[in-house]
Amino acid sequence: MTPTLNLWLIPVLPLAGAAINGFFGKKSSRTAVSTIALVFCGAAFAWALRVAWHFSSVSLPYQEYLAHWIRISGFTADFAFYLDQLSLVMLLVVTGVGFLIHVYSVGYMWDDPGYYRFFSYLNLFMFFMLTLVLANNYLLMFIGWEGVGLASYLLIGFWFTKDSAASAGKKAFIVNRIGDFGFLIGLFLLIQHFGSLNFADVFEKIRPIAPETAGAGLLTAIGILLMVGACGKSAQIPLYVWLPDAMEGPTPVSALIHAATMVTAGVYMVARSHVIFERAPGALTVVAIIGTLTALFAATIGITQTDIKKVLAYSTVSQLGYMFMACGVGAFSAGIFHLMTHAFFKGLLFLAAGSVIHAVGGEQDMRKMGGLRTYIPWTFLTMGIATLAIAGIPPFAGFWSKDEILWKAYQANWIYWLIGLVTAFITSFYMFRLLFMTFFGDYHGHQVDAHGHARPAHGHDDHSHGEPHESPAVMLVPLMILAVLSVVGGLVGIGNGFEHFLAPVFGTGEAASAAGEGASHGMELLLMFVSVLVAASGAVLAWVLYVSKAYLPQKIADTLGGFYSAVLNKYYVDELYAALFVKPLVDGSTHILWQGVDRKVIDDSINDAADGALHVSDNVRHMQSGNLRSYAGWIAAGSAVVIAYMIWLGVGR
């Protein structure tokens, strides 16, 4: 018998937390606020664990109907939830990592005046993200999709008194809307041609369709449109520009939303729609190319950044590119595997970076750090583990997932593999660069006035700052747990265990590639060896450039000249977008829509109509002479006309 899982509790619990903190948090103490946030988020995690515990005893995919939503002449979208292996993985990652980040935030945000607001938003985000993950139809998923966008907007602009934070929030929101436009049109096409948005129904109807190998058809169009949506949410070329700016938000937000969970929603959506993509090779190729290019492109920008969070942001974009590359070559389970390990180590990296920023009193510029490993050993240790994980050094988590992706990419097309490998090298290089610049060498913090650069809402600048100081335990414990997960998280992938777990979702395509795998096992080992070598050499290069011969980077930068400054300025993509899209839009809106249409057409027509009415009335009012007999005369004359007309009618007949 299938036990009742009550999946609906998982999203609703954080919603309750958000509501309580949002409505009553202002008057509550910090302890009460954090207790409520942690209890509700923790309860969701506990419930997710319970679901995982009973997972083997339910028939999959498990569907749970909660309430009616939309039912119009054959089209149905309900509040209903859908659980299979894929959503279970996402569920555990989101609630687990989310809970750890909640715990961390208790320490990190303690001195912020918007404490209750922060936790309310954070819980709200959890609600929407879990709705996204658990939805059983695209429309409910879209609700979650938009909801996380909203939470992201609120949290990026959390310090809204800062202009840059407010505009970064707007930028994220607007860029995401562009992606959502594609997503929505994809959904409309699905409704038009398949009459449903329920995953089960849609996929049932699509399965018999043959792959569109020759030319592009309906499924390719839908696939590409969904991909556009995923590009926005998951920060892929050309819509990645919002993610680096999103670092204006508090660091736990960057960890939770802009690294571990929300930005992976696009990958989840593509993986969820794998039935569509598998029958649309054209769309898959687009996914793979965009993913590969994004991975390389963002990684190169990551090399030159000096803001610790910006490096991590570009690294996130790059890693998301890996996931898309995996999905694009049909290795959806590898993509989800990397999504999971990435959630661990990138969440950890951001939290550790937050701990560093906390330690040095709000400074984010790595050039003003250095030598911190003696001051904050625990942060150093955990961040080191995360760096090893993301660089792909065995046996850390990132190695297993990244290697899986590279291997699948190699099977599909060696060019993907080659670019992926180059990216892996760059990744390793810039991550170790970050580590060395931050923790090795001498501390540069004394030379500058750290107070001037303190985050506005960060209270630590008051009591600082002779020495950087280690963070409190409430921040360190989540770091350590995530560090452990970053070490062992990849082990589930050994022997394709993770792939087999997800096989019921992704079906036969995976099984076929698994069959081909045994034949070339030696090749796989060789590639694995190459990628480890590449990762290690990236680390060594970083050591040479940033520790042993620290004068070299400047020289190299000078030699490269224009190219270096192009990379430093993020290839001028923001400027390009501003010139191509933003400026024409603003100018057009100002001169044509505002001054032209709004002022001249709409305002003037209304004003003229009012003036005309006034003018006419002014003339007509003289008819009101006040002379009783003239009124009576008008009435009599009118009656006479009516009577004459009636007589005429009578005579005419």
Next chain:
Amino acid sequence: MVPLSYYLVLSGILFACGVVGFLIKRNIITIFMSIELMLNGVNLSFVAFAAHWHALAGQVFVFFVMVVAAAEATVGLAIIIAVYRTRETLNVDQVNLLKL
């Protein structure tokens, strides 16, 4: 038997007298009497039709019109007295406060 048309012509003449009186007279009382004349002109046509068609409804109507006219006369005279008390005139051309 007097033909119906005679009654109707008389009724029309009475009504026209009322209208003309209403339009050319300035004294409120006279105007008031003109109104009564119009009402009774109409009454006459009602009873004429009622007799001609042997239908009772017209006669019933006349009773209603007379009752309403009586009520109107009461109210109207009261207004006229009030106007005279405040303005000391019965000339309608001087009762023009509503004029803009």
